[in-house]
Amino acid sequence: MAVRLSHPFLSSSLSFPARRRSLQICKFSVQNPIPRSIETQKLVLEVKEKLEIEHPSLPIGRNGRDDEDMILWFLKDRKFQVEDAVSKLTKAIKWRQEFGVSELSEESVKNIAGTGKAYLHDFLDVNGRPVLVVVASKHFPTNQDPIESQKLCAFLIEKALSKLPTGKEEILGIFDLRGFGTENGDILFLKFLIDMFYTYYPKRLGQVLFVDAPFVFQPIWQLVKPLLKSYASLVRFCSAETVRKEYFTEETVPADFRG
Incomplete structure (x- = not known):
């Protein structure tokens, strides 16, 4: 759907401020891992292997291409369809890397x-x-x-x-x-x-x-x-x-x- 910028209500950005705390770098990760069965673990490993082969330049570690909790969450979102999960997860990881999510802190915002x-x-x-x-x-x-x-x-x-x-x-x-x-x-x-x-x-x-x-x-x-x-x-x-x-x-x- 195209949005006409001439509409009287269209401005360019809405934001979300946080209350001040001491300086803290965002090193957040997915909380409360989803329980895994043998079958879901196989799917996690399949996605993990695909990401390693098809997107080796993606970062690893927390919120990276080998983060099994994150992989499982995206599998759940994509109804455990491996290719769909790989596609969506690749976009998410690339965005996190390009946007610099891990560098965000109370001080930076x-x-x-x-x-x-x-x-x-x-x-x-x-x-x-x-x-x-x-x-x-x-x-x-x-x-x-x-x-x-x-x-x-x-x-x-x-x-x-x-x-x-x-x-x-x-x-x-x-x-x-x-x-x-x-x-x-x-x-x-x-x-x-x-x-x-x-x-x-x-x-x-x-x-x-x-x-x-x-x-x-x-x-x-x-x-x-x-x-x-x-x-x-x-x-x-x-x-x-x-x-x-x-x-x-x-x-x-x-x-x-x-x-």
Whole structure:
């Protein structure tokens, strides 16, 4: 689907800031390895061998072509079809290498994170999922570097996945749309997010909450929804009160959603 850049709601980047912590390089890896049967282990080794033969230049080690937990996750995503898993995993590993995901740190994203437009919440939701919160009204794509926004997004996703409790595989995304205006709209970055979760972090997003969406958000949603495909079913429009009552306890609810 082509997106016309002349649309009044299209800006160039939406981002996700993290709260400041001490300097920390992203050395995150897939948490909670999927239980393996003899058959799935054979498929993992088959993918691993194919990657070694067909893509020997890909990096090895954590999140590399020989990372068996990562291979198994992509096999699961591709319904254990070896060729499909190899293709998608190759794209993901190349992207990680070219984007420099392993070099991302609190320090490298601190400027864009300082806008306060997104962060990883300190607590899990009631379903035991790490929570990414996006404050859309603090995003001004015409004044912010889209690449820096993308780096922040990747950093936060990596950090969220590193916080997964045992037995959990998905994260929760909350888009706080209170105060959202046309100057905050950014189809291109939303498209980037879709690509991230479909290609590079498949099946890691368990649910997306669009909180108190104003009328001006509706045209953007109509443009984005077809791009989401199956991911559209993960989206729930709800109120701040719903977030507070259904997804957190009084002690764990994000400060911006307290009553």
